[in-house]
Amino acid sequence: MLLPACAIVAFFLLLPFVLSFPMSLTNRRLIPRPVRFVGFDNYIQVLTDPIFWRALFNVTYFTVLVVPVQCGFALAMALLINQKIPGRNFFRGALFLPAITSIAVVCVIWGTLFQYPTGPLNQIIGFLTFGLAGPIDWLGNPNSSMPAIVLLSAWQAYGFQMVVYLAGLQGIPGDLYEAARLDGASTWQRFRFVTWPGLRQTNIFVIIITTIQAFKLFTQVNILTQGGPRDSTVTVVQYMYSVGFVGQKLGLASAVAIILFFIVLVISLVQRAVLRDPK
Amino acid sequence: MTAIDTPLPGTSDRFPMIKIVSIAIITFVVVSPLFLLAVASLKPDRFQILAEMGSFKAFWVDNPTLQNYRDILTFSGNQPFARYLTNSMIVLVFTLAGGMAFNSMAAFVLAWGRIPGRAIILTAMIGLYIVPQESIVLSLLNIVNSVGLADSFSAQILPFWASPLYVFLLYQFFSQVPRDLYDAAIVDGASPFQIYWKVFMPISLPALATVAILLGIETWNQYLWPLLVTQSNYARPISVGIAGFFGADSIYWNLAMAASVMMMIPVLVLYLMFQKWFVSSVISSGVKG
Structure with a gap:
């Protein structure tokens, strides 16, 4: 009974994982061809490729933007619907809808929202600034392309962080709020001194999960920008995809895959260390 | 998940109506892209969709039609x-x-x-x-x-x-x-x-x-x-x-x-x-x- 699952994991997960190490030391191509051992050439080639560093910079930039935007928005929504109001479950259910929406669908929706120059987002910006801020070519301008990807990614995914925050908020003992109220604490003070410290573990958890996901950014970039304009949205996975699949250089792409694995591994280890820390 | 459904003690409840209305508005704004998607899918003309996206017409369709759905399901060329x-x-x-x-x-x-x-x-x-x-x-x-x-x-x-x-x-x-x-x-x-x-x-x-x-x-x-x-x-x-x-x-x-x-x-x-x-x-x- 254990055998099928073990066989599948061994063949479709462990084997490709293990094989990618030796493969990264060869000049293997996707199409069958004589393979030569090339040592660490692939790693040298990747690490000296400015586009790889651009990709690493881009995902870091994406992460730095998306983590606060997505988690902050998720926390705001969690605080909003964590109140004693009728229809709370309805609001929670509605706010969770983007989280079950496929990224391909999200790209279709936001592709129109980002339209230049007359899309809804540009109209709203024009309206709010009385036409002072000109329309932005969201996905077509290298300066705004990554922030645009951040916006749609955060919108798609915040639902998960929202429900985790809701659970975290429920875990804060109610008498703490009662005590704070008796001491005359304002709403802000209650948030600052009761809610925020009470969410410490939740915050760490949510931030690390979001960071790992952010480093694996691919689908929305692949669909909407293919890494452009001018490499402003190339990510590590998109880079791996274009080297290994479009460019057919499997050995080289394996080196990227292994670098990606170690990045994720390091973040996971940091997560473990931080979450184990009791204080 | 039952924990989430129990109200949090200590949340004040002074202006219930204002609160509900503002939560409803925020929820609607956040979820509105999905609503726009559904509405736009009933407009048969792609240029009309783009033209109306930036206005309040994005939330409304005068002559709803399932033409897009019909087209896409019967089309068998490049994208079946x-x-x-x-x-x-x-x-x-x-x-x-x-x-x-x-x-x-x-x-x-x-x-x-x-x-x-x-x-x-x-x-x-x-x-x-x-x-x-x-x-x-x-x-x-x-x-x-x-x-x-x-x-x-x-x-x-x-x-x-x-x-x-x-x-x-x-x-x-x-x-x-x-x-x-x-x-x-x-x-x-x-x-x-x-x-x-x-x-x-x-x-x-x-x-x-x-x-x-x-x-x-x-x-x-x-x-x-x-x-x-x-x-x-x-x-x-x-x-x-x-x-x-x-x-x-x-x-x-x-x-x-x-x-x-x-x-x-x-x-x-x-x-x-x-x-x-x-x-x-x-x-x-x-x-x-």
């Missing part, structure tokens, strides 16, 4: 959406059937079986779930191609019949089942498979539902792997099909909208039926790091 949708369904059904069976059987044995190497297998499983799918896909593609599964349904189904995350989630649940239940079944002379099927499966519905929802959403929304492994329309799923709209110089937004709605409907229906389980299962997925 009826086929993509069927493909996604096939992949989903077979992945779920195998995945539920194999993940739960493995979890049961790991939790209760007395077999050599159990601890090692369990450790290996936990270790493997930090390996991101993204970092093995190209290597996996190479393997799949070399065993003759390129451009097939099997390539999209078989690898997902077992996953460390789901084995581990179910293992955790199974291990918490009281020992007496297992012992009683043994005394009754039940075989391990009977214990698994007749005792453990029926009492594990919440955990099984969690895994089914996670695996279902994951399968339905797969993008990178089918993008690599499907070279033709033969087994291509709808996610990759929708992405195909963006390759063109001028995007047929009307058709893209209709295709997107069709991709959402199955998930939406299940979500409306099992909302609570969806929400709680997504929290469990956070275990994955």
